[in-house]
Amino acid sequence: MIVKGERFEDPKTTITECGPLKSLEELDMMIEIPPEWLNNITSIEKRSETVVQNVLSDCHINCSNYKQRPRLDAKFTPKTLVCHDYKGGYLEDRHLAVEVETGNQYTFYNWSHIDIFVYFSHHFITIPPLCWINAAHQKGVKILGTIITEFEDGTKICEKIFKDSDTVQHFIKKLCKITEMFKLDGWLLNIENPLEDTAVLKEFVEGLTSQLHSINPETLIIWYDSVVEDGKLEWQNELNEKNLCFFERCDGIFLNYVWTEEKLLKSIEIAKERTIDVYVGVDIFGRNTFGGGQFNSYKAAEVIRRHSLSMAIFAPGWTHESIVQSDNSIGLMEHFFNKDCAFWNSLWPYLYTHPITTYFKTSFYRGADTNRFSLFLQQTQLSKIVHPKFSYLVPNYTEIPTLERKCHCIRLEYENDAPTCLINKQGLKNDPIIHNLFVCDIKAVDEVVVFFKKKAEPFGVLGWRLMVTLENGSRHVVTLNGKRRNSVNVNSSVTQVNPLSQENELVKILKKQYSVVRGVSEMVVYVFNVPMCHILEIGAILEEGDAVCLESFGIEPSTRKLLT
Structure with a gap:
């Protein structure tokens, strides 16, 4: 976590901001000396058992x-997941103060139209800031943290936590503790570096899922389409024989964005009765995504829902981040809200209302x-x-x-x-x-x-x-x-x-x-x-x-x- 002053000097009194855990040492310290703001976390509100299409x-x-x-x-309708990923995360939202006197910031507010919110950053363990946990929970939306390893640093972390069964069980135990402490509803798992062997990784996915379910059956573990069974980093953009082993051990898979309708049909065939657990990725910035993203994201949504699959909307903050203030007749926030309303309205028939x-x-x-x-x-x-x-x-x-x-x-x-x-x-x-x-x-x-x-x-x-x-x-x-x-x-x-x-x-x-x-x-x-x-x-x-x-x-x- 980010602290004021020295890194771990009396954290209970010096922590003034929320932040990620960048190492296993920081994970241990967080469990040993949890921040006082844990007492301010709101439990998730119970939602209606029905939705409106x-x-x-x-x-x-x-x-x-x-x-x-x-x-x-609601149990039998496709889900909508939103993955935050706004400018790396932990901006003004990191503060614990009720109000931060910094204007023109991004906000998400369409909670009644989604099921899951993932707070994402490129740090080892992303714990959502307090304001996002409470905002989601007050509207009955599950909020997930992110566990990510990537590049050379990611490889080094994986060598430690996936060394053997003992090391992975210790890591699972700590993640379960963090999940309980922060009242999180689960994790997105994103292993984006190659591994020599995935046997212990599969043990990790299955163990974390089962142990969290034993603590709270409502939790979710979702696997991101990245590393495959032989340890290679090969995004499949579909559910297939190469990543099925991870899907079978958790609650769902978040498909990478470069899919085609043919790949979705293959995914449906492989998923069998679990098609609702396939979250098809749509990158709103349009980076190689089906349909081109941005205001053409509705094209991807239409295909996803036509096949009754769940949808994972990645980086919807594009509606704020992409604004160029060439029109001075309106302010930035009015521009943002207008653009954001247009974007979400374009997806309207492919969403459900809680x-x-x-x-x-x-x-x-x-x-x-x-x-x-x-x-x-x-x-x-x-x-x-x-x-x-x-x-x-x-x-x-x-x-x-x-x-x-x-x-x-x-x-x-x-x-x-x-x-x-x-x-x-x-x-x-x-x-x-x-x-x-x-x-x-x-x-x-x-x-x-x-x-x-x-x-x-x-x-x-x-x-x-x-x-x-x-x-x-x-x-x-x-x-x-x-x-x-x-x-x-x-x-x-x-x-x-x-x-x-x-x-x-x-x-x-x-x-x-x-x-x-x-x-x-x-x-x-x-x-x-x-x-x-x-x-x-x-x-x-x-x-x-x-x-x-x-x-x-x-x-x-x-x-x-x-x-x-």
């Missing part, structure tokens, strides 16, 4: 057709802005990735079917250094439309509070629909009226709710908390009761006007929590 047309639905989108069993499972409140902070970096303060995002505002910043926008054919009704806005959501009717018919904003699986009973803050301009009246399923399996719709009505319906099918008066004490408290300024923004609050149920969908309706800029949204279990 995204489709291009799922951003809105006609009110008369409102229904729950189909749910799939439902939000807990009550939440959010102003959509993504963990970075022009003046600070703080993944610790990152907030819940829309389940729908907002459409980019500036299509001209995407070079081949009109050639990307997953972007060009996609509706713009939920669009990125950026004002006062904060991304927000513009809900609009641009290009839509005049029929009442529900904009699908949140996919949920929130257990609710008795009193529920819903509130939102919107800009006063553009003018619009925003109502809401909540689709819930009762304990007996029947469906019920909660309608939150944009304006007060003289009478409301409450029956077995529908519960209608009027907004609270602006003079209500709860409304006043929320206005103060969210800095509502008269004439600039508005706060609308609802309180209602439900029987034991699960909230499945939360959608918005423009009852009046053509657009509304949504700045904040919250759903809480009772007024008592908000009043105290």
